[in-house]
Amino acid sequence: MKLFKVWALILLIAVLTVGCANTEKSGSEAKETKEVKEVKETNNYEGLTVKLGVQGSGGLWGKAREEKWFEDEFGQFGVKVEWAEFQSGPPMTEAIASNHLDFAGLGNMPIIAAQAADIPFKVISQLLEGKNNVAIITPTNSALKTIDDLKGKKIAVAKGSNAYNFLYRGLAESGIKDSDVEIIQLQPDEAQPAFESGGVDAWATWDPYITLNTLTGKAKVLTDGEQLGVLSPSFQIVRKEFAEKYPELVTLYLKVFEKTRLWEEQNLDEALNRYATERKVPVEVIKGTQVRSKIINIPVSDEIIAEQQKTADFQYEIGNIRKKINVSEVFDNQYVKEALK
Structure with missing residues:
Protein backbone atom coordinates (compact mmCIF):
# COMPACT_ATOMS: atom_id res chain seq x y z
CA MET A 1 0.00 0.00 0.00
CA LYS A 2 2.84 2.35 0.89
CA LEU A 3 4.55 1.50 -2.39
CA PHE A 4 1.33 2.34 -4.25
CA LYS A 5 1.15 5.76 -2.54
CA VAL A 6 4.76 6.51 -3.47
CA TRP A 7 4.15 5.72 -7.14
CA ALA A 8 0.93 7.74 -7.09
CA LEU A 9 2.88 10.72 -5.68
CA ILE A 10 5.58 10.39 -8.37
CA LEU A 11 2.93 10.25 -11.09
CA LEU A 12 1.21 13.34 -9.68
CA ILE A 13 4.48 15.29 -9.66
CA ALA A 14 5.20 14.25 -13.25
CA VAL A 15 1.76 15.37 -14.40
CA LEU A 16 2.11 18.72 -12.63
CA THR A 17 5.60 19.24 -14.10
CA VAL A 18 4.42 18.59 -17.65
CA GLY A 19 1.40 20.80 -17.05
CA CYS A 20 3.62 23.67 -15.85
CA ALA A 21 5.92 23.24 -18.82
CA ASN A 22 3.00 23.37 -21.23
CA THR A 23 1.63 26.42 -19.44
CA GLU A 24 5.00 28.17 -19.73
CA LYS A 25 5.23 27.28 -23.41
CA SER A 26 1.72 28.49 -24.07
CA GLY A 27 2.47 31.70 -22.16
CA SER A 28 5.64 32.24 -24.19
CA GLU A 29 3.79 31.70 -27.45
CA ALA A 30 1.03 34.01 -26.31
CA LYS A 31 3.59 36.65 -25.34
CA GLU A 32 5.29 36.41 -28.74
CA THR A 33 1.95 36.76 -30.51
CA LYS A 34 1.06 39.68 -28.27
CA GLU A 35 4.32 41.46 -29.10
CA VAL A 36 3.73 41.06 -32.83
CA LYS A 37 0.15 42.23 -32.37
CA GLU A 38 1.27 45.32 -30.45
CA VAL A 39 3.73 46.29 -33.18
CA LYS A 40 1.05 45.82 -35.84
CA GLU A 41 -1.37 48.00 -33.87
CA THR A 42 1.26 50.72 -33.40
CA ASN A 43 2.36 50.80 -37.04
CA ASN A 44 0.44 50.62 -40.28
CA TYR A 45 2.19 48.21 -42.65
CA GLU A 46 -0.72 47.76 -45.03
CA GLY A 47 0.56 47.20 -48.56
CA LEU A 48 4.21 47.61 -47.49
CA THR A 49 6.93 45.77 -49.43
CA VAL A 50 10.54 45.87 -48.20
CA LYS A 51 13.04 45.93 -51.07
CA LEU A 52 16.38 44.25 -50.32
CA GLY A 53 19.39 44.77 -52.58
CA VAL A 54 22.18 42.19 -52.96
CA GLN A 55 25.27 42.00 -55.15
CA GLY A 56 24.97 38.91 -57.30
CA SER A 57 23.10 35.75 -56.40
CA GLY A 58 23.84 32.86 -54.08
CA GLY A 59 26.28 33.02 -51.18
CA LEU A 60 25.11 34.01 -47.73
CA TRP A 61 22.13 35.88 -49.14
CA GLY A 62 21.26 32.87 -51.27
CA LYS A 63 20.79 30.76 -48.14
CA ALA A 64 18.54 33.37 -46.56
CA ARG A 65 16.48 33.64 -49.74
CA GLU A 66 16.13 29.86 -50.05
CA GLU A 67 15.03 29.48 -46.43
CA LYS A 68 12.80 32.56 -46.71
CA TRP A 69 14.10 33.86 -43.37
CA PHE A 70 13.40 37.49 -44.25
CA GLU A 71 10.03 36.66 -45.77
CA ASP A 72 8.98 34.73 -42.66
CA GLU A 73 10.06 37.39 -40.16
CA PHE A 74 8.66 40.36 -42.06
CA GLY A 75 5.60 38.32 -42.96
CA GLN A 76 4.58 38.23 -39.29
CA PHE A 77 3.75 41.92 -39.68
CA GLY A 78 2.09 41.53 -43.06
CA VAL A 79 5.13 43.01 -44.81
CA LYS A 80 6.25 41.53 -48.13
CA VAL A 81 9.89 41.13 -49.20
CA GLU A 82 11.25 41.82 -52.67
CA TRP A 83 14.83 41.08 -53.78
CA ALA A 84 16.91 42.96 -56.35
CA GLU A 85 20.34 41.92 -57.67
CA PHE A 86 23.13 44.33 -58.62
CA GLN A 87 26.71 43.99 -59.86
CA SER A 88 28.17 46.81 -57.77
CA GLY A 89 27.35 49.55 -55.28
CA PRO A 90 26.65 52.65 -57.42
CA PRO A 91 23.50 51.24 -59.06
CA MET A 92 22.25 50.37 -55.57
CA THR A 93 22.49 53.95 -54.34
CA GLU A 94 20.77 55.11 -57.52
CA ALA A 95 17.92 52.71 -56.73
CA ILE A 96 17.73 54.07 -53.18
CA ALA A 97 17.61 57.61 -54.56
CA SER A 98 14.59 56.71 -56.70
CA ASN A 99 12.85 54.88 -53.80
CA HIS A 100 13.22 51.53 -55.58
CA LEU A 101 15.40 50.01 -52.84
CA ASP A 102 15.30 50.09 -49.04
CA PHE A 103 18.36 48.11 -47.88
CA ALA A 104 21.75 47.44 -49.47
CA GLY A 105 25.21 46.14 -48.61
CA LEU A 106 28.01 47.93 -50.43
CA GLY A 107 31.52 49.38 -50.28
CA ASN A 108 32.85 52.63 -48.89
CA MET A 109 33.19 54.66 -52.09
CA PRO A 110 29.58 54.33 -53.36
CA ILE A 111 28.45 55.51 -49.92
CA ILE A 112 30.65 58.61 -50.12
CA ALA A 113 29.49 59.40 -53.66
CA ALA A 114 25.86 58.95 -52.57
CA GLN A 115 26.26 61.29 -49.60
CA ALA A 116 27.94 63.90 -51.80
CA ALA A 117 25.02 63.61 -54.21
CA ASP A 118 22.56 64.24 -51.32
CA ILE A 119 20.99 60.79 -51.57
CA PRO A 120 19.19 60.29 -48.23
CA PHE A 121 20.35 57.12 -46.44
CA LYS A 122 21.80 55.86 -43.15
CA VAL A 123 24.72 53.52 -42.55
CA ILE A 124 23.40 50.93 -40.09
CA SER A 125 26.24 48.39 -39.65
CA GLN A 126 29.70 47.40 -40.84
CA LEU A 127 29.78 44.44 -43.21
CA LEU A 128 33.50 43.91 -44.02
CA GLU A 129 36.67 44.90 -42.19
CA GLY A 130 38.31 46.28 -45.34
CA LYS A 131 41.95 45.16 -45.21
CA ASN A 132 42.08 42.44 -47.88
CA ASN A 133 38.75 42.50 -49.68
CA GLY A 229 47.39 50.95 -45.71
CA VAL A 230 44.17 51.90 -47.50
CA LEU A 231 41.06 50.35 -45.94
CA SER A 232 37.99 49.51 -48.02
CA PRO A 233 35.30 48.58 -45.48
CA SER A 234 31.79 47.67 -46.59
CA PHE A 235 28.58 48.65 -44.87
CA GLN A 236 24.85 48.07 -44.77
CA ILE A 237 22.66 51.06 -45.50
CA VAL A 238 18.96 51.86 -45.39
CA ARG A 239 16.90 54.48 -47.18
CA LYS A 240 16.54 57.35 -44.71
CA GLU A 241 12.79 57.86 -45.08
CA PHE A 242 12.20 54.14 -44.51
CA ALA A 243 14.34 54.19 -41.34
CA GLU A 244 12.53 57.21 -39.94
CA LYS A 245 9.12 55.72 -40.65
CA TYR A 246 9.85 52.10 -39.67
CA PRO A 247 12.82 52.01 -37.24
CA GLU A 248 11.60 48.70 -35.79
CA LEU A 249 11.82 47.11 -39.25
CA VAL A 250 15.42 48.31 -39.64
CA THR A 251 16.25 46.52 -36.39
CA LEU A 252 14.34 43.45 -37.59
CA TYR A 253 16.32 43.43 -40.85
CA LEU A 254 19.62 43.40 -38.93
CA LYS A 255 18.33 40.68 -36.59
CA VAL A 256 17.49 38.41 -39.51
CA PHE A 257 20.80 39.20 -41.16
CA GLU A 258 22.60 38.26 -37.93
CA LYS A 259 20.67 34.98 -37.88
CA THR A 260 21.90 34.35 -41.43
CA ARG A 261 25.50 35.26 -40.55
CA LEU A 262 25.46 32.95 -37.54
CA TRP A 263 24.14 30.11 -39.69
CA GLU A 264 27.25 30.43 -41.85
CA GLU A 265 29.56 30.66 -38.83
CA GLN A 266 28.03 27.64 -37.13
CA ASN A 267 27.73 25.53 -40.31
CA LEU A 268 30.90 26.60 -42.09
CA ASP A 269 31.64 23.35 -43.94
CA GLU A 270 28.09 23.16 -45.26
CA ALA A 271 28.21 26.82 -46.25
CA LEU A 272 31.55 26.54 -48.04
CA ASN A 273 30.43 23.49 -50.02
CA ARG A 274 27.19 25.23 -50.89
CA TYR A 275 28.99 28.33 -52.19
CA ALA A 276 31.50 26.23 -54.13
CA THR A 277 28.67 24.35 -55.87
CA GLU A 278 26.91 27.61 -56.72
CA ARG A 279 30.00 29.12 -58.32
CA LYS A 280 31.24 25.83 -59.79
CA VAL A 281 34.70 26.25 -58.27
CA PRO A 282 36.76 24.14 -55.84
CA VAL A 283 35.86 24.61 -52.19
CA GLU A 284 39.43 25.87 -51.55
CA VAL A 285 38.58 28.94 -53.62
CA ILE A 286 35.59 29.69 -51.41
CA LYS A 287 37.72 29.21 -48.29
CA GLY A 288 40.02 31.88 -49.71
CA THR A 289 37.17 34.35 -50.06
CA GLN A 290 36.26 33.74 -46.42
CA VAL A 291 39.77 34.71 -45.38
CA ARG A 292 39.74 37.92 -47.42
CA SER A 293 36.10 38.86 -46.95
CA LYS A 294 34.65 37.46 -43.73
CA ILE A 295 31.19 38.89 -43.21
CA ILE A 296 30.61 40.82 -39.97
CA ASN A 297 27.65 42.73 -38.56
CA ILE A 298 28.85 45.24 -35.98
CA PRO A 299 28.50 48.90 -35.00
CA VAL A 300 30.83 51.17 -36.96
CA SER A 301 33.77 52.34 -34.82
CA ASP A 302 35.12 55.88 -34.60
CA GLU A 303 38.32 54.64 -36.25
CA ILE A 304 36.44 53.35 -39.31
CA ILE A 305 34.44 56.58 -39.54
CA ALA A 306 37.73 58.52 -39.43
CA GLU A 307 39.09 56.36 -42.26
CA GLN A 308 35.92 56.99 -44.22
CA GLN A 309 36.46 60.74 -43.75
CA LYS A 310 39.98 60.40 -45.18
CA THR A 311 38.54 58.71 -48.24
CA ALA A 312 35.87 61.41 -48.65
CA ASP A 313 38.44 64.21 -48.35
CA PHE A 314 40.69 62.52 -50.92
CA GLN A 315 37.82 62.02 -53.36
CA TYR A 316 36.95 65.72 -53.04
CA GLU A 317 40.57 66.77 -53.61
CA ILE A 318 40.81 64.83 -56.87
CA GLY A 319 37.40 66.05 -58.04
CA ASN A 320 35.50 62.76 -57.91
CA ILE A 321 32.85 64.26 -55.61
CA ARG A 322 31.49 67.77 -55.94
CA LYS A 323 31.53 68.94 -52.36
CA LYS A 324 33.16 68.31 -49.01
CA ILE A 325 31.10 66.12 -46.71
CA ASN A 326 31.04 65.17 -43.04
CA VAL A 327 30.69 61.39 -43.20
CA SER A 328 29.71 61.06 -39.54
CA GLU A 329 26.30 62.52 -40.43
CA VAL A 330 25.17 59.30 -42.15
CA PHE A 331 26.34 56.76 -39.55
CA ASP A 332 23.72 55.52 -37.09
CA ASN A 333 24.59 52.57 -34.83
CA GLN A 334 21.34 52.51 -32.84
CA TYR A 335 19.73 49.81 -35.00
CA VAL A 336 22.58 47.29 -34.93
CA LYS A 337 23.10 47.80 -31.20
CA GLU A 338 19.44 46.99 -30.63
CA ALA A 339 19.54 44.04 -33.02
CA LEU A 340 22.54 42.46 -31.29
CA LYS A 341 21.13 42.68 -27.76
Whole structure:
Protein backbone atom coordinates (compact mmCIF):
# COMPACT_ATOMS: atom_id res chain seq x y z
CA MET A 1 0.00 0.00 0.00
CA LYS A 2 2.84 2.35 0.89
CA LEU A 3 4.55 1.50 -2.39
CA PHE A 4 1.33 2.34 -4.25
CA LYS A 5 1.15 5.76 -2.54
CA VAL A 6 4.76 6.51 -3.47
CA TRP A 7 4.15 5.72 -7.14
CA ALA A 8 0.93 7.74 -7.09
CA LEU A 9 2.88 10.72 -5.68
CA ILE A 10 5.58 10.39 -8.37
CA LEU A 11 2.93 10.25 -11.09
CA LEU A 12 1.21 13.34 -9.68
CA ILE A 13 4.48 15.29 -9.66
CA ALA A 14 5.20 14.25 -13.25
CA VAL A 15 1.76 15.37 -14.40
CA LEU A 16 2.11 18.72 -12.63
CA THR A 17 5.60 19.24 -14.10
CA VAL A 18 4.42 18.59 -17.65
CA GLY A 19 1.40 20.80 -17.05
CA CYS A 20 3.62 23.67 -15.85
CA ALA A 21 5.92 23.24 -18.82
CA ASN A 22 3.00 23.37 -21.23
CA THR A 23 1.63 26.42 -19.44
CA GLU A 24 5.00 28.17 -19.73
CA LYS A 25 5.23 27.28 -23.41
CA SER A 26 1.72 28.49 -24.07
CA GLY A 27 2.47 31.70 -22.16
CA SER A 28 5.64 32.24 -24.19
CA GLU A 29 3.79 31.70 -27.45
CA ALA A 30 1.03 34.01 -26.31
CA LYS A 31 3.59 36.65 -25.34
CA GLU A 32 5.29 36.41 -28.74
CA THR A 33 1.95 36.76 -30.51
CA LYS A 34 1.06 39.68 -28.27
CA GLU A 35 4.32 41.46 -29.10
CA VAL A 36 3.73 41.06 -32.83
CA LYS A 37 0.15 42.23 -32.37
CA GLU A 38 1.27 45.32 -30.45
CA VAL A 39 3.73 46.29 -33.18
CA LYS A 40 1.05 45.82 -35.84
CA GLU A 41 -1.37 48.00 -33.87
CA THR A 42 1.26 50.72 -33.40
CA ASN A 43 2.36 50.80 -37.04
CA ASN A 44 0.44 50.62 -40.28
CA TYR A 45 2.19 48.21 -42.65
CA GLU A 46 -0.72 47.76 -45.03
CA GLY A 47 0.56 47.20 -48.56
CA LEU A 48 4.21 47.61 -47.49
CA THR A 49 6.93 45.77 -49.43
CA VAL A 50 10.54 45.87 -48.20
CA LYS A 51 13.04 45.93 -51.07
CA LEU A 52 16.38 44.25 -50.32
CA GLY A 53 19.39 44.77 -52.58
CA VAL A 54 22.18 42.19 -52.96
CA GLN A 55 25.27 42.00 -55.15
CA GLY A 56 24.97 38.91 -57.30
CA SER A 57 23.10 35.75 -56.40
CA GLY A 58 23.84 32.86 -54.08
CA GLY A 59 26.28 33.02 -51.18
CA LEU A 60 25.11 34.01 -47.73
CA TRP A 61 22.13 35.88 -49.14
CA GLY A 62 21.26 32.87 -51.27
CA LYS A 63 20.79 30.76 -48.14
CA ALA A 64 18.54 33.37 -46.56
CA ARG A 65 16.48 33.64 -49.74
CA GLU A 66 16.13 29.86 -50.05
CA GLU A 67 15.03 29.48 -46.43
CA LYS A 68 12.80 32.56 -46.71
CA TRP A 69 14.10 33.86 -43.37
CA PHE A 70 13.40 37.49 -44.25
CA GLU A 71 10.03 36.66 -45.77
CA ASP A 72 8.98 34.73 -42.66
CA GLU A 73 10.06 37.39 -40.16
CA PHE A 74 8.66 40.36 -42.06
CA GLY A 75 5.60 38.32 -42.96
CA GLN A 76 4.58 38.23 -39.29
CA PHE A 77 3.75 41.92 -39.68
CA GLY A 78 2.09 41.53 -43.06
CA VAL A 79 5.13 43.01 -44.81
CA LYS A 80 6.25 41.53 -48.13
CA VAL A 81 9.89 41.13 -49.20
CA GLU A 82 11.25 41.82 -52.67
CA TRP A 83 14.83 41.08 -53.78
CA ALA A 84 16.91 42.96 -56.35
CA GLU A 85 20.34 41.92 -57.67
CA PHE A 86 23.13 44.33 -58.62
CA GLN A 87 26.71 43.99 -59.86
CA SER A 88 28.17 46.81 -57.77
CA GLY A 89 27.35 49.55 -55.28
CA PRO A 90 26.65 52.65 -57.42
CA PRO A 91 23.50 51.24 -59.06
CA MET A 92 22.25 50.37 -55.57
CA THR A 93 22.49 53.95 -54.34
CA GLU A 94 20.77 55.11 -57.52
CA ALA A 95 17.92 52.71 -56.73
CA ILE A 96 17.73 54.07 -53.18
CA ALA A 97 17.61 57.61 -54.56
CA SER A 98 14.59 56.71 -56.70
CA ASN A 99 12.85 54.88 -53.80
CA HIS A 100 13.22 51.53 -55.58
CA LEU A 101 15.40 50.01 -52.84
CA ASP A 102 15.30 50.09 -49.04
CA PHE A 103 18.36 48.11 -47.88
CA ALA A 104 21.75 47.44 -49.47
CA GLY A 105 25.21 46.14 -48.61
CA LEU A 106 28.01 47.93 -50.43
CA GLY A 107 31.52 49.38 -50.28
CA ASN A 108 32.85 52.63 -48.89
CA MET A 109 33.19 54.66 -52.09
CA PRO A 110 29.58 54.33 -53.36
CA ILE A 111 28.45 55.51 -49.92
CA ILE A 112 30.65 58.61 -50.12
CA ALA A 113 29.49 59.40 -53.66
CA ALA A 114 25.86 58.95 -52.57
CA GLN A 115 26.26 61.29 -49.60
CA ALA A 116 27.94 63.90 -51.80
CA ALA A 117 25.02 63.61 -54.21
CA ASP A 118 22.56 64.24 -51.32
CA ILE A 119 20.99 60.79 -51.57
CA PRO A 120 19.19 60.29 -48.23
CA PHE A 121 20.35 57.12 -46.44
CA LYS A 122 21.80 55.86 -43.15
CA VAL A 123 24.72 53.52 -42.55
CA ILE A 124 23.40 50.93 -40.09
CA SER A 125 26.24 48.39 -39.65
CA GLN A 126 29.70 47.40 -40.84
CA LEU A 127 29.78 44.44 -43.21
CA LEU A 128 33.50 43.91 -44.02
CA GLU A 129 36.67 44.90 -42.19
CA GLY A 130 38.31 46.28 -45.34
CA LYS A 131 41.95 45.16 -45.21
CA ASN A 132 42.08 42.44 -47.88
CA ASN A 133 38.75 42.50 -49.68
CA VAL A 134 39.97 44.94 -52.35
CA ALA A 135 43.14 44.56 -54.42
CA ILE A 136 44.87 45.17 -57.72
CA ILE A 137 45.46 41.88 -59.53
CA THR A 138 47.56 41.07 -62.58
CA PRO A 139 47.81 37.94 -64.77
CA THR A 140 49.93 35.20 -63.20
CA ASN A 141 52.62 35.49 -65.87
CA SER A 142 52.73 39.30 -65.70
CA ALA A 143 56.12 40.96 -65.21
CA LEU A 144 54.51 43.64 -63.00
CA LYS A 145 55.74 43.37 -59.41
CA THR A 146 54.87 46.62 -57.62
CA ILE A 147 52.32 49.39 -57.99
CA ASP A 148 55.07 51.55 -59.54
CA ASP A 149 55.16 49.16 -62.49
CA LEU A 150 51.63 50.22 -63.47
CA LYS A 151 52.90 53.34 -65.20
CA GLY A 152 51.84 53.23 -68.85
CA LYS A 153 49.56 50.21 -68.25
CA LYS A 154 45.83 49.63 -68.74
CA ILE A 155 43.87 49.10 -65.51
CA ALA A 156 40.24 47.96 -65.36
CA VAL A 157 38.01 49.18 -62.54
CA ALA A 158 34.29 49.70 -61.89
CA LYS A 159 33.68 53.43 -61.64
CA GLY A 160 32.44 54.58 -58.25
CA SER A 161 33.16 51.23 -56.54
CA ASN A 162 35.31 50.72 -53.45
CA ALA A 163 38.00 49.39 -55.80
CA TYR A 164 37.82 52.70 -57.69
CA ASN A 165 38.71 54.61 -54.55
CA PHE A 166 41.38 52.06 -53.61
CA LEU A 167 43.03 52.37 -57.02
CA TYR A 168 43.12 56.16 -57.02
CA ARG A 169 44.32 56.44 -53.42
CA GLY A 170 46.93 53.76 -54.03
CA LEU A 171 48.27 55.52 -57.11
CA ALA A 172 48.33 58.90 -55.37
CA GLU A 173 50.14 57.59 -52.30
CA SER A 174 52.69 55.97 -54.60
CA GLY A 175 53.25 59.23 -56.48
CA ILE A 176 51.66 58.02 -59.70
CA LYS A 177 49.49 60.52 -61.60
CA ASP A 178 46.25 59.60 -63.37
CA SER A 179 47.90 60.56 -66.63
CA ASP A 180 50.64 57.97 -66.02
CA VAL A 181 48.15 55.10 -66.46
CA GLU A 182 45.15 54.27 -68.66
CA ILE A 183 42.13 53.60 -66.48
CA ILE A 184 39.34 51.67 -68.23
CA GLN A 185 35.97 51.71 -66.48
CA LEU A 186 34.40 48.25 -66.61
CA GLN A 187 31.84 46.40 -64.50
CA PRO A 188 32.96 42.93 -63.27
CA ASP A 189 31.17 41.03 -66.06
CA GLU A 190 33.05 43.17 -68.59
CA ALA A 191 36.36 43.28 -66.73
CA GLN A 192 36.69 39.50 -66.34
CA PRO A 193 36.91 38.68 -70.07
CA ALA A 194 39.09 41.74 -70.69
CA PHE A 195 41.45 40.58 -67.95
CA GLU A 196 41.59 36.99 -69.22
CA SER A 197 42.16 38.03 -72.84
CA GLY A 198 44.94 40.48 -72.04
CA GLY A 199 42.82 43.49 -72.91
CA VAL A 200 43.97 45.09 -69.66
CA ASP A 201 47.23 44.73 -67.74
CA ALA A 202 45.68 44.89 -64.27
CA TRP A 203 42.30 44.89 -62.57
CA ALA A 204 41.36 46.77 -59.40
CA THR A 205 38.54 44.72 -57.93
CA TRP A 206 37.03 43.14 -54.83
CA ASP A 207 36.28 39.66 -53.59
CA PRO A 208 35.13 37.14 -54.71
CA TYR A 209 36.82 38.18 -57.96
CA ILE A 210 40.25 38.42 -56.30
CA THR A 211 40.13 34.91 -54.88
CA LEU A 212 38.33 33.37 -57.85
CA ASN A 213 41.15 34.53 -60.12
CA THR A 214 44.13 33.95 -57.83
CA LEU A 215 43.23 30.47 -56.60
CA THR A 216 42.32 29.27 -60.10
CA GLY A 217 45.75 30.34 -61.35
CA LYS A 218 44.54 33.22 -63.51
CA ALA A 219 45.97 36.02 -61.40
CA LYS A 220 48.26 37.17 -58.62
CA VAL A 221 47.78 40.03 -56.17
CA LEU A 222 49.93 43.04 -56.99
CA THR A 223 48.86 44.88 -53.83
CA ASP A 224 45.90 45.08 -51.44
CA GLY A 225 44.56 47.33 -48.71
CA GLU A 226 46.69 45.86 -45.96
CA GLN A 227 49.88 46.38 -47.96
CA LEU A 228 48.99 49.94 -49.00
CA GLY A 229 47.39 50.95 -45.71
CA VAL A 230 44.17 51.90 -47.50
CA LEU A 231 41.06 50.35 -45.94
CA SER A 232 37.99 49.51 -48.02
CA PRO A 233 35.30 48.58 -45.48
CA SER A 234 31.79 47.67 -46.59
CA PHE A 235 28.58 48.65 -44.87
CA GLN A 236 24.85 48.07 -44.77
CA ILE A 237 22.66 51.06 -45.50
CA VAL A 238 18.96 51.86 -45.39
CA ARG A 239 16.90 54.48 -47.18
CA LYS A 240 16.54 57.35 -44.71
CA GLU A 241 12.79 57.86 -45.08
CA PHE A 242 12.20 54.14 -44.51
CA ALA A 243 14.34 54.19 -41.34
CA GLU A 244 12.53 57.21 -39.94
CA LYS A 245 9.12 55.72 -40.65
CA TYR A 246 9.85 52.10 -39.67
CA PRO A 247 12.82 52.01 -37.24
CA GLU A 248 11.60 48.70 -35.79
CA LEU A 249 11.82 47.11 -39.25
CA VAL A 250 15.42 48.31 -39.64
CA THR A 251 16.25 46.52 -36.39
CA LEU A 252 14.34 43.45 -37.59
CA TYR A 253 16.32 43.43 -40.85
CA LEU A 254 19.62 43.40 -38.93
CA LYS A 255 18.33 40.68 -36.59
CA VAL A 256 17.49 38.41 -39.51
CA PHE A 257 20.80 39.20 -41.16
CA GLU A 258 22.60 38.26 -37.93
CA LYS A 259 20.67 34.98 -37.88
CA THR A 260 21.90 34.35 -41.43
CA ARG A 261 25.50 35.26 -40.55
CA LEU A 262 25.46 32.95 -37.54
CA TRP A 263 24.14 30.11 -39.69
CA GLU A 264 27.25 30.43 -41.85
CA GLU A 265 29.56 30.66 -38.83
CA GLN A 266 28.03 27.64 -37.13
CA ASN A 267 27.73 25.53 -40.31
CA LEU A 268 30.90 26.60 -42.09
CA ASP A 269 31.64 23.35 -43.94
CA GLU A 270 28.09 23.16 -45.26
CA ALA A 271 28.21 26.82 -46.25
CA LEU A 272 31.55 26.54 -48.04
CA ASN A 273 30.43 23.49 -50.02
CA ARG A 274 27.19 25.23 -50.89
CA TYR A 275 28.99 28.33 -52.19
CA ALA A 276 31.50 26.23 -54.13
CA THR A 277 28.67 24.35 -55.87
CA GLU A 278 26.91 27.61 -56.72
CA ARG A 279 30.00 29.12 -58.32
CA LYS A 280 31.24 25.83 -59.79
CA VAL A 281 34.70 26.25 -58.27
CA PRO A 282 36.76 24.14 -55.84
CA VAL A 283 35.86 24.61 -52.19
CA GLU A 284 39.43 25.87 -51.55
CA VAL A 285 38.58 28.94 -53.62
CA ILE A 286 35.59 29.69 -51.41
CA LYS A 287 37.72 29.21 -48.29
CA GLY A 288 40.02 31.88 -49.71
CA THR A 289 37.17 34.35 -50.06
CA GLN A 290 36.26 33.74 -46.42
CA VAL A 291 39.77 34.71 -45.38
CA ARG A 292 39.74 37.92 -47.42
CA SER A 293 36.10 38.86 -46.95
CA LYS A 294 34.65 37.46 -43.73
CA ILE A 295 31.19 38.89 -43.21
CA ILE A 296 30.61 40.82 -39.97
CA ASN A 297 27.65 42.73 -38.56
CA ILE A 298 28.85 45.24 -35.98
CA PRO A 299 28.50 48.90 -35.00
CA VAL A 300 30.83 51.17 -36.96
CA SER A 301 33.77 52.34 -34.82
CA ASP A 302 35.12 55.88 -34.60
CA GLU A 303 38.32 54.64 -36.25
CA ILE A 304 36.44 53.35 -39.31
CA ILE A 305 34.44 56.58 -39.54
CA ALA A 306 37.73 58.52 -39.43
CA GLU A 307 39.09 56.36 -42.26
CA GLN A 308 35.92 56.99 -44.22
CA GLN A 309 36.46 60.74 -43.75
CA LYS A 310 39.98 60.40 -45.18
CA THR A 311 38.54 58.71 -48.24
CA ALA A 312 35.87 61.41 -48.65
CA ASP A 313 38.44 64.21 -48.35
CA PHE A 314 40.69 62.52 -50.92
CA GLN A 315 37.82 62.02 -53.36
CA TYR A 316 36.95 65.72 -53.04
CA GLU A 317 40.57 66.77 -53.61
CA ILE A 318 40.81 64.83 -56.87
CA GLY A 319 37.40 66.05 -58.04
CA ASN A 320 35.50 62.76 -57.91
CA ILE A 321 32.85 64.26 -55.61
CA ARG A 322 31.49 67.77 -55.94
CA LYS A 323 31.53 68.94 -52.36
CA LYS A 324 33.16 68.31 -49.01
CA ILE A 325 31.10 66.12 -46.71
CA ASN A 326 31.04 65.17 -43.04
CA VAL A 327 30.69 61.39 -43.20
CA SER A 328 29.71 61.06 -39.54
CA GLU A 329 26.30 62.52 -40.43
CA VAL A 330 25.17 59.30 -42.15
CA PHE A 331 26.34 56.76 -39.55
CA ASP A 332 23.72 55.52 -37.09
CA ASN A 333 24.59 52.57 -34.83
CA GLN A 334 21.34 52.51 -32.84
CA TYR A 335 19.73 49.81 -35.00
CA VAL A 336 22.58 47.29 -34.93
CA LYS A 337 23.10 47.80 -31.20
CA GLU A 338 19.44 46.99 -30.63
CA ALA A 339 19.54 44.04 -33.02
CA LEU A 340 22.54 42.46 -31.29
CA LYS A 341 21.13 42.68 -27.76
